[in-house]
Amino acid sequence: MKLVIAIVHDEDSTSAMQALNAEGFSVTKLATTGGFLKSGNTTLLIGTDQSNVQRVIDIIKSQSETRKRVVSPPVPLSMNGGMEAYPIEIDVGGATVFVVDVERFEKI
Amino acid sequence: MKLVIAIVHDEDSTSAMQALNAEGFSVTKLATTGGFLKSGNTTLLIGTDQSNVQRVIDIIKSQSETRKRVVSPPVPLSMNGGMEAYPIEIDVGGATVFVVDVERFEKI
Amino acid sequence: MKLVIAIVHDEDSTSAMQALNAEGFSVTKLATTGGFLKSGNTTLLIGTDQSNVQRVIDIIKSQSETRKRVVSPPVPLSMNGGMEAYPIEIDVGGATVFVVDVERFEKI
Ligand SMILES: Nc1ncnc2c1ncn2[C@@H]1O[C@@H]2COP(=O)(O)O[C@H]3[C@@H](O)[C@H](n4cnc5c(N)ncnc54)O[C@@H]3COP(=O)(O)O[C@H]2[C@H]1O
Numbered sequence: 001m002k003l004v005i006a007i008v009h010d011e012d013s014t015s016a017m018q019a020l021n022a023e024g025f026s027v028t029k030l031a032t033t034g035g036f037l038k039s040g041n042t043t044l045l046i047g048t049d050q051s052n053v054q055r056v057i058d059i060i061k062s063q064s065e066t067r068k069r070v071v072s073p074p075v076p077l078s079m080n081g082g083m084e085a086y087p088i089e090i091d092v093g094g095a096t097v098f099v100v101d102v103e104r105f106e107k108i
Numbered sequence: 109m110k111l112v113i114a115i116v117h118d119e120d121s122t123s124a125m126q127a128l129n130a131e132g133f134s135v136t137k138l139a140t141t142g143g144f145l146k147s148g149n150t151t152l153l154i155g156t157d158q159s160n161v162q163r164v165i166d167i168i169k170s171q172s173e174t175r176k177r178v179v180s181p182p183v184p185l186s187m188n189g190g191m192e193a194y195p196i197e198i199d200v201g202g203a204t205v206f207v208v209d210v211e212r213f214e215k216i
Numbered sequence: 217m218k219l220v221i222a223i224v225h226d227e228d229s230t231s232a233m234q235a236l237n238a239e240g241f242s243v244t245k246l247a248t249t250g251g252f253l254k255s256g257n258t259t260l261l262i263g264t265d266q267s268n269v270q271r272v273i274d275i276i277k278s279q280s281e282t283r284k285r286v287v288s289p290p291v292p293l294s295m296n297g298g299m300e301a302y303p304i305e306i307d308v309g310g311a312t313v314f315v316v317d318v319e320r321f322e323k324i
Pocket residue numbers: 007033034035036037038039041090091092093094095096236237238239240241242243244245261262263264
């Protein structure tokens with residue numbers, strides 16, 4: 001048994017969950033926040049057998065398209081306090097996926 | 109050290125946490141959502157020694173009773189948009205538990 | 217690849233995240249609740265290479281100072297219902313850190 005932990009964009013989370021459920025996977029959704037942009041995102045937990053991990057990742061990939069976006073993360077001014085915003089371009093699509101081994105799985 | 113990740117029903121989470129605390133376990137609670145029913149549930153994190161894992165699972169089991177419920181998850185109509193609700197009966201009690209190995213544990 | 221799961225105090229979470237981002241680490245923040253005190257705290261997820269784990273832990277430690285606090289967690293009265301509050305002193309600073317092995321990491 002493996003636990004797939006996938007951080008996805010809010011805009012992609014609903015379709016990702018629906019696509020996973022449609023193939024019989026169970027998903028638990030966590031409302032999370034990205035530390036850098038300080039904006040909300042979604043972390044999905046999917047427990048599944050080793051043999052299904054690739055399919056789960058492929059489904060998530062199919063629902064998470066990478067796109068470029070110009071953002072202005074707030075930055076503190078070092079000398080005299082206050083906050084400065086400067087625009088930078090980053091890749092904000094896609095997903096970040098961690099697969100963790102599960103030693104024991106119980107459905108109570 | 110192991111990390112027990114237990115997805116339980118909201119109605120069972122308070123008694124599960126109290127029962128765990130009463131035996132000296134520390135618990136961190138996450139407010140989560142089930143992907144299929146799209147309703148809120150609770151994910152508990154309990155870090156504990158290998159030797160306590162069975163006790164933690166037994167406590168969670170004692171506070172999570174399985175019960176049947178008729179639900180109507182919203183389903184998209186394939187042809188012409190819109191949403192259709194149809195009732196199905198599912199097991200909605202119980203708990204889903206993952207035990208993950210912890211390579212390093214630090215109490216700072 | 218390792219996944220660092222750190223439960224920190226709300227008051228320390230912003231500086232911990234900023235310090236981690238300043239050194240190039242990505243962080244995902246979960247709003248969580250401590251089971252014993254029933255007050256909000258923050259759980260940080262930091263995926264990073266084995267070689268960076270010590271640095272991540274040191275950064276979190278530098279932003280989480282332990283301090284003593286008198287609290288009154290609500291306790292049920294056993295005989296006749298109702299709730300009793302009694303003050304106790306506990307260590308409420310610091311952080312609790314779990315390091316979990318990641319079998320597979322995908323940046324989609
Ligand atoms: N220290 C830093 N310096 C410069 N640029 C930085 C940075 N940290 C993040 N970024 C950039 O900003 C984007 C948003 O990061 P954020 O932390 O808000 O939101 C992140 C975070 O919540 C999560 N995430 C990504 N990698 C992670 C990791 N190794 N550990 C934990 N969470 C991660 O996925 C979200 C999207 O990440 P993604 O890499 O696609 O996109 C990142 C990346 O392009």
